[in-house]
Amino acid sequence: MKLGARAGILAYILALPLFVHGAAAQNVYYRGNAIHLDQGWSADTINRWHFISQGTALLPYEWFLALEQPAGLHGTTLLSSPANMQRFGFLLEPTDQQYNRDGLPVGFDKVPIDSDQGKYACWKGNWLGLSCAVCHTGQINYHGQQIRIEGGPAHSDTESFVQQVRAAFAKIFTNPGSRDRFMQRVGASTSKDPAQSLACFVEVISSETLFNEQADASRSHSAGFGRLDAHGEGLNRLLATPLKERKNYAPRTAPVRFPALWDTPYFDWVLYNGSVRQPLARNVIEALGVQAPIKHDTMLKSKVVHAVNMDNLVWGQRALMDLRSPVWPERILGRIDPIKVSRGKRLYAMHCADCHQLIDRATHAAGAVRSGTCHEMQIPMVDLNTVGTDRQQAVAFADRKVSLARFGGPDEIDNYKAAEIVTQNIVGQWIQSIPRQQRAGR
Numbered sequence: 001m002k003l004g005a006r007a008g009i010l011a012y013i014l015a016l017p018l019f020v021h022g023a024a025a026q027n028v029y030y031r032g033n034a035i036h037l038d039q040g041w042s043a044d045t046i047n048r049w050h051f052i053s054q055g056t057a058l059l060p061y062e063w064f065l066a067l068e069q070p071a072g073l074h075g076t077t078l079l080s081s082p083a084n085m086q087r088f089g090f091l092l093e094p095t096d097q098q099y100n101r102d103g104l105p106v107g108f109d110k111v112p113i114d115s116d117q118g119k120y121a122c123w124k125g126n127w128l129g130l131s132c133a134v135c136h137t138g139q140i141n142y143h144g145q146q147i148r149i150e151g152g153p154a155h156s157d158t159e160s161f162v163q164q165v166r167a168a169f170a171k172i173f174t175n176p177g178s179r180d181r182f183m184q185r186v187g188a189s190t191s192k193d194p195a196q197s198l199a200c201f202v203e204v205i206s207s208e209t210l211f212n213e214q215a216d217a218s219r220s221h222s223a224g225f226g227r228l229d230a231h232g233e234g235l236n237r238l239l240a241t242p243l244k245e246r247k248n249y250a251p252r253t254a255p256v257r258f259p260a261l262w263d264t265p266y267f268d269w270v271l272y273n274g275s276v277r278q279p280l281a282r283n284v285i286e287a288l289g290v291q292a293p294i295k296h297d298t299m300l301k302s303k304v305v306h307a308v309n310m311d312n313l314v315w316g317q318r319a320l321m322d323l324r325s326p327v328w329p330e331r332i333l334g335r336i337d338p339i340k341v342s343r344g345k346r347l348y349a350m351h352c353a354d355c356h357q358l359i360d361r362a363t364h365a366a367g368a369v370r371s372g373t374c375h376e377m378q379i380p381m382v383d384l385n386t387v388g389t390d391r392q393q394a395v396a397f398a399d400r401k402v403s404l405a406r407f408g409g410p411d412e413i414d415n416y417k418a419a420e421i422v423t424q425n426i427v428g429q430w431i432q433s434i435p436r437q438q439r440a441g442r
Contacts, residue, residue: 034091034139034146035332039262040324041150049150049319050133051099053111054283055292055309057120057127059165060201061110063194064128065102066185068178070167076181079168080104088164089156089225091139091148107134107154113307115293118242119208122200125192130290132283132316134158135228135258142333151261151323155226166209169202208241215240215249223255230256231397234289235415239402243296248402254393262323266364266377273394274381275416281423283313288422299422300407303429310430324361355382 036046058064067079077084082092082103090105102110113120113127120127138152172179186194223229229252240249259272270276287308288294295305328336348356357366357377365375384391402418405411409421 034148035329036148036150037326037329039150039326040322041319045319045322046150047096047099049316050093050106050131050137051104051109052131052312052316053109053129053309054131054287054290054312054316055111055307056129056131056287056290057111057113057293057307058130058162058291059128060123060194060197061126061128062186062189063123063182063198064165065189066182067165067168068171068181070164070171076178079164088158088161089154090134090161091137091154091156105134106137107131111307111309113293115295115307117293117295119201119204120293122204123192123194123197125190129292130158132286135230136261138260145332147329147332149326151320152326153226153258153260157223157225158228159223166205169205172198173202207244211241211244212236212249215246216251219251219253221251221253221255223252227255227257229254229393230286230289231393234286235400235402235419237291238285238288238294239404239418243406245403245406250396250400254390254396256393260325261320262325263359263364263377265317265321266375267379268376269379269381273397274379275397278423279317280313280427281420283317284308284310284423284426285419287313297407299425300404300409302425304422304425306426308426310426321364324364325359327361 036043041049065078065080068075069077069079069081069084080102085105086092090107093100093103093106095101095103107130109129109131110126111129112125114124115121134156135154135158136151137154138149139155140147140149172182183194186192221229232250232252232254236249236252239245264270265279268277270279270282276282288306292309293307298305330336359366359377363375364377366377384394397416400415401412402415403409403411404413404418404421409418
């Protein structure tokens with residue numbers, strides 16, 4: 001395909017919302033230095049999406065705010081400083097008394113944890129978690145202007161961020177001044193003495209790091225910016241590392257791009273590899289993979305002890321049903337050439353439409369469906385040989401086996417079957433907790 005043809009298709013794709021719906025209103029509002037396009041969400045919904053907890057917990061919250069960047073970087077500068085967080089591609093947000101009191105980036109949240117499992121037994125109180133928004137909020141920077149894309153793919157490097165967090169903890173034990181400053185900062189923010197808890201926490205994560213290094217043998221691929229082997233890493237974090245179960249560990253070999261989320265609640269398949277139909281089930285296993293605490297020996301029981309925030313997951317899924325793809329903001333990025341749009345439309349129909357349907361922004365449907373009508377988009381499954389792209393993510397997902405023998409389950413089971421058992425127990429348990437009248441829709 002010639003360069004001119006590609007330019008025409010690009011122009012057509014960028015103009016699709018305008019082409020389908022005419023000159024849609026270019027509504028924008030400002031929040032800090034970022035412009036938020038009109039994607040069907042209110043400012044309150046955006047705020048909540050950015051900072052709502054799904055129950056995940058990485059490290060004690062007050063500790064994160066007190067950690068310094070590792071030696072050799074910026075001396076006593078805090079790890080949580082805006083410049084440092086932006087270095088990893090995280091999107092900065094201003095302090096907000098309702099949603100973001102400490103001025104954290106998009107997708108970082110605070111969650112109270114009271115658990116006796118693993119590292120969580122070391123500190124009972126507030127923990128730092130990651131929400132859906134950390135991976136599914138995008139941004140375009142144009143001539144110094146930030147244009148926020150809700151539900152768009154993030155361009156962050158969470159893997160390198162986690163490595164820096166570990167190095168920051170190591171600094172505490174090798175630099176007396178850093179340790180003293182850390183203790184003073186934590187002591188000023190909480191009444192708890194962190195000394196004993198810190199030793200406990202570092203012992204646990206050091207043991208986990210050693211297990212991962214021995215199990216991995218340098219076969220994992222570095223994800224880098226904008227990509228993550230979420231399935232491989234999440235399953236390791238759920239069923240391998242905390243249990244020291246070597247047979248459940250798999251190298252992270254398939255870092256893939258985060259998908260955009262608009263329209264996805266209407267898909268008949270949730271994941272691109274055609275493995276999950278139920279969005280809530282997918283979100284539960286994702287929360288567990290991002291380290292929502294769970295008591296592993298209850299996973300196969302009707303009463304699962306876990307910290308996944310089901311109410312927030314359900315709220316997020318419902319909010320996504322209202323999220324629309326962004327319209328090209330002409331007053332910011334300039335007008336699109338209508339001649340190229342027309343040419344691109346023809347080329348799109350010739351070369352792209354067989355696999356990439358046009359979706360109406362108002363109905364989230366690939367066809368004539370009235371706005372507000374309940375519908376499901378049928379996503380065709382295509383053989384990997386026909387697609388012709390990198391097959392590693394799909395193959396790794398399909399081939400991976402895990403053991404649940406120590407919990408009374410099978411010694412070898414497909415990973416997605418194991419996930420189905422756990423998520424069905426958690427979701428069923430949550431449904432039973434809802435009042436009968438509410439479940440019946442009355």
